[in-house]
Amino acid sequence: METKLQKILIVEDEQSIQKLIEFTLQQANFVTVLANDGEEAIEKVLDEQPDLIILDLMLPKIDGLEVCRMLRKQDIETPIIMLTAKGEEMDKIIGLEMGADDYMTKPFSPREVAARVRAVLRRTGEPKNTKEKKLIAGQLTVYPERMEVYLDNQPLEFTPKEFELLVYFMKNPHRVFTRDQLLQAVWNYDFAGDTRIVDVHVSHLRDKIEENTRKPRYIKTMRGVGYKFGEQN
Template sequence: MHRVLVVDDEPSIRQLVQYNLTQAGFDVVTGESGNQVLHLVRDKHPDILVLDLMLPGMSGMEVCQQLRREGITTPVIMLTARDDEIDRILGLEMGADDYITKPFSPRELIARIRAVLRRTTSGSESAGGDVYQIGNMRIDVTKYELTINGTPVDLTTREFELLAYLCQNANRVLTRDQLLENVWGYEFAGDTRIVDVHISHLREKIEKNPKAPEYIKTVRGVGYKLVKGEANRGADS
């Protein structure tokens, strides 16, 4: 049974989400403030976090940023009443994996949670357990591990899945819509800015010069491709 941590300062929202998730077969833990999140994550070990943006104490964005800063890669779905594009982008830049606005359908939230968990728990299996060696990067899809020159690099779940999909399609141009469909797993209403944000995050972590990337190239007007060059892919290379 997957455990979901739901943090929202509105009791009615917590009760609604907890009831529907419990009915859907999830183990649910709740919190009401941003200051509780880090303790709950360490103590309860949730598989996914549903986090309200506007929380007393630390905001949802601050919490998400702190989690990622500490290397905690638990997937995060940001839950908020605010629907401005800037809020969506800021949430993603702080390390959130997804974003859903109030009022929301419990069915949609459950579908989003299941989609993220499906990618987390079985994505490596569907990818065939490959290990990719590209330049100085070693990407172990089975273990969700990236090392550069032998040094581990922390990626969020979504960042890793995006990198893995690019590796699986190395030297092939992928449109933003293709990346949305195959990495995010459902339609994002054409919000391709989400792809751009995650590509930017990846470049910051894997490129020597993110403004002149060696690996992830932009194909103007189309999308992106990962340049494999002369590197070989092997089981342990």
Template sequence: MGKRILIVEDEESIRKFIKINLERADFIVLDADTGEKGIEIARNENIDIVVLDIMLPGIDGFEVCKTLRNEFPKLGIIMLTAKSQDIDKIMGLEYGTDDYMTKPFNPQELVLRVKSLARRMEKIEEADESILRLGPFRIDKYSRKFYKNDIEIDLTPTEYSIAKLFMDNPGKAFKRDEILNLVWGYDFVGDSKIVDVNIRRLRAKIENDPAKPYFIETVWGLGYRWRNMD
């Protein structure tokens, strides 16, 4: 694949174990044991995906995630947490994480998660040059940019994939599992709540009033749809 992966993990044994497994999967892997070092590497290297631990010395993974997401909106981020509390997972997603895994985890599952995110990003990069317009929104599939009223809005790779799926199918109601399969991939084994959190995050960026969403409608008991504005 040739994707460049950055591991930010302070436990050396875990960091080395992850690195070995990702390198066996033909990824180019860099690593850091602190958030500060991770940010420095991201700023100086052409990184595609970051595997980021929450519990780090110095600045924690949430702050690292926030910094990286602000500076590199197209970067893929997978968060690692040693805690099982749902709030940690949700907080990680709210900071802009594309996926998360709870420790302890199967290293092969992490490799599959990284591959799934890499495929999602490659699919975006291979999109055609057409411009998709719907109401006040415009997607430039070639440059992978999203606009509202001609003002660019930075979306994460996952948010972009969801917006594109909806805008390609205005008025179509999608079940949560359908969105999970079409965006994250059929081999994704995580919690379907990741769909709701990303929808909430996308609404916060594109809705005039996120508390009263107009463009992304909730279909109660089913999932979501993009309002057909034609």
């Protein structure tokens, strides 16, 4: 039986970068589809139904952040890797908040492109298979199979990545994790990635589950090391 190749939509208006990514992914046995601006990107997502989108921030007509926002507003959950330039730290954070799954900073190596695409596809394609019916810490209750979270019996909303990080923390209470360990466990990176993505998601979790983010009850920062989850009285 012939294996169906996964399709990647590359949204990039700089032809040299677009062709580099296209060649790299084709060499890695992916099918590629191209878009040169934001409007075309949205059309290609609807027409081609790609397995993943590589989305540049600086695009003609509709910028990458707005493309991401529009897709998520339409409940299109296709994984998105954003391309950013150095110094666009706020754009990275906004992109993650809007629903992007990862980002790469220009310039990047062809090897990094293929590795990150595989990592995101591997993570987003894995079934949420767990034996636990629910996880409990203090007033926090999580149902992994249903992807539901309750705080004081009130439902909370999380992005898929935030939920996965919270579940990992709750399955490993009182264990200290470095940022690299969390990056490996939750994002499935098998190379040195940007650990700031961990800090961003921890911050989002605290905003939602902590009564006082300055004195967190659940997610503690271990200075010089990383993070530890465990109900603190």
